[in-house]
Amino acid sequence: MSATPLLEVKGLTKHFPVRKGVFGRLSKKVHAVDGVSFAIHAGETLGLVGESGCGKSTIGKLILKLIEPTAGEVHLQGTRIDQLSRQDMRPHRQDLQVVFQDPYASLNPRMRAKDIVAEPMRNFARVSHAEVDDKVAALFEKVGLRRDQMPRFPHEFSGGQRQRLVIARALALRPKVIVCDEAVSALDVSVQAQVVNLLADLQLDSGVAYLFIAHDLAVVEHISHRVAVMYLGRIVELAEKRVLFAGAQHPYTEALLSAVPVPDPTTKPKRIILQGDVPSPISPPSGCHFHTRCPYAEARCRVETPPMREVAPGHFAACHLRPGPVA
Ligand code: SF4
Numbered sequence: 001m002s003a004t005p006l007l008e009v010k011g012l013t014k015h016f017p018v019r020k021g022v023f024g025r026l027s028k029k030v031h032a033v034d035g036v037s038f039a040i041h042a043g044e045t046l047g048l049v050g051e052s053g054c055g056k057s058t059i060g061k062l063i064l065k066l067i068e069p070t071a072g073e074v075h076l077q078g079t080r081i082d083q084l085s086r087q088d089m090r091p092h093r094q095d096l097q098v099v100f101q102d103p104y105a106s107l108n109p110r111m112r113a114k115d116i117v118a119e120p121m122r123n124f125a126r127v128s129h130a131e132v133d134d135k136v137a138a139l140f141e142k143v144g145l146r147r148d149q150m151p152r153f154p155h156e157f158s159g160g161q162r163q164r165l166v167i168a169r170a171l172a173l174r175p176k177v178i179v180c181d182e183a184v185s186a187l188d189v190s191v192q193a194q195v196v197n198l199l200a201d202l203q204l205d206s207g208v209a210y211l212f213i214a215h216d217l218a219v220v221e222h223i224s225h226r227v228a229v230m231y232l233g234r235i236v237e238l239a240e241k242r243v244l245f246a247g248a249q250h251p252y253t254e255a256l257l258s259a260v261p262v263p264d265p266t267t268k269p270k271r272i273i274l275q276g277d278v279p280s281p282i283s284p285p286s287g288c289h290f291h292t293r294c295p296y297a298e299a300r301c302r303v304e305t306p307p308m309r310e311v312a313p314g315h316f317a318a319c320h321l322r323p324g325p326v327a
Helices: 056-063 086-093 113-124 129-142 159-171 189-206 217-223 241-246 251-258
Strands: 007-020 025-040 045-049 071-076 096-099 177-181 209-214 226-231 234-240 309-312 315-317
Touching: 007 056, 025 045, 025 056, 025 071, 025 209, 025 234, 045 056, 045 217, 056 177, 056 209, 096 159, 113 129, 113 159, 129 159, 159 189, 189 209, 189 217, 209 217, 226 241, 226 251, 234 241, 234 251
Parallel strands: 045 209, 045 226, 096 177, 177 209
Antiparallel strands: 007 025, 007 071, 226 234, 234 315, 309 315
């Protein structure tokens, strides 16, 4: 891995104001993301997992500059981008692309497939008219679509083919980083596997880095090199995939992993059922956000926020029960 990460976020925070009354008075804040830090290197996939509403998709939107952070920094190839104006961001746009969950919603139904894929090249790259068709055909081939499908409209493709089309468009400008936000969640299981394998092959080919945001741990285990686990706006554990799946250090990760079905019917791992619902991000619990549901909670968990500690080389967890140097 290179020394400078392709993408780095430091202390990223997003609080959404909640307004009420006819004058829109600020009453409370939704703590969507609370001081999140991580880095991704070339050719690496970082899986970002957690229950619905934990803030993982908000992190994707902050990185893509679709919303402004309340605090913190986003660096792309060593350049801080979170404060850049629209104009100043333009040269960096092509290095940062996105694949969203719903290929139906992210494709213009009135555009032909070849124009959808060609659009970023026409907008950002100095590619001649004659070259565009050849480049689009090459991208179609790369993502497993055929050249004769280029004149078709999105509704003439299956769900999996539409997601391939979205991926071809994302690849058109040879990005360095792609944010995949629940990119395969809307697809059938067999099609999910094809698209995940396609993403992995494309990464080997180009060295692109992925931030792979998903709630499905089995998919994340398949595609990720490292995994970050989120709970109520904070990362609570981050480690190399095999290390995390073999020996989770945070009680929340333990509970999440215990719910993943195992293919071997003779092994019956103990399922950890968490009590209660995820608390509201409008008033998250004090101290460790997880203390209201944690089976090991102690008195200090209610008042002291556990810092992220390196519990083993490259393995980080935020829990008072796990000693190690503060990261
Ligand atoms: Fe549980 Fe306390 Fe660890 Fe939080 S800090 S995960 S409440 S033991």
